[in-house]
């Protein structure tokens with residue numbers, strides 16, 4: 419069954435009108451793992467943000483069907499309730515995370531030692547701290563066993579940016595959040611590998627792999643091939659200048675690493 423169908427998607431920066439997405443085509447079926455690679459500034463994060471409805475961007479053309487519905491007509495919160503979830507590159511503080519997650523953790527006999535403060539609260543947003551938190555989260559993986567699903571979504575929260583989507587997190591709509599956290603059908607992971615050492619990367623990969631079922635899908639955005647050694651994608655796409663210029667299997671990523679992005683350039 420098709421989960422996501424993106425056709426000729428075009429989007430501009432709302433403030434300036436500058437076009438960033440220039441006709442993106444992407445189809446994701448249930449159970450598939452897709453990787454989007456591409457050099458800095460090629461539009462990978464913009465695609466992710468447009469899919470979740472980030473207010474900085476305006477869609478100017480094309481269509482996005484998610485689980486048979488017109489995604490572009492939905493509010494960001496509706497998109498997340500429909501089963502779309504995204505991790506962001508930059509962490510922010512998330513007050514209320516503890517009170518939300520602790521009953522869940524208790525229900526699956528998760529060790530609560532690591533939940534003794536709200537996520538990111540009191541931390542600086544720096545790269546170093548982020549890594550620390552991720553590695554801390556990595557410990558959860560080892561202790562969660564069957565609870566990988568919860569863990570990986572908890573990790574998403576660590577990378578949350580403040581958008582309309584996450585107003586849900588800060589409001590008291592716990593039930594909605596529970597659905598968003600535990601029932602995401604498509605998880606978009608934007609550079610979850612950035613700044614991780616190989617041990618942390620393996621933990622993250624283990625969590626993502628443990629999350630996968632025949633019914634859900636992952637769209638991984640990454641600059642580097644390394645992540646794909648640990649999470650095997652069904653398809654690899656290369657993005658350049660706001661469009662997907664090549665699609666292949668994992669060998670495309672290997673080729674990319676050897677030859678560089680220039681070899682795949684349109685221009």
Ligand code: ADP
Nearest residue numbers: 431438456457458459460461462463464465474
């Ligand atoms: P990638 O994730 O592939 O590195 P991005 O999607 O973050 O690329 O950015 C693509 C291009 O659009 C870059 O040139 C970036 O500077 C620009 N861009 C993206 N979002 C904004 C924004 N909100 N305001 C201004 N420029 C932006």
Ligand code: MG
Nearest residue numbers: 457458459463
């Ligand atoms: Mg970037």
Ligand code: MG
Nearest residue numbers: 462463464609
């Ligand atoms: Mg990016």
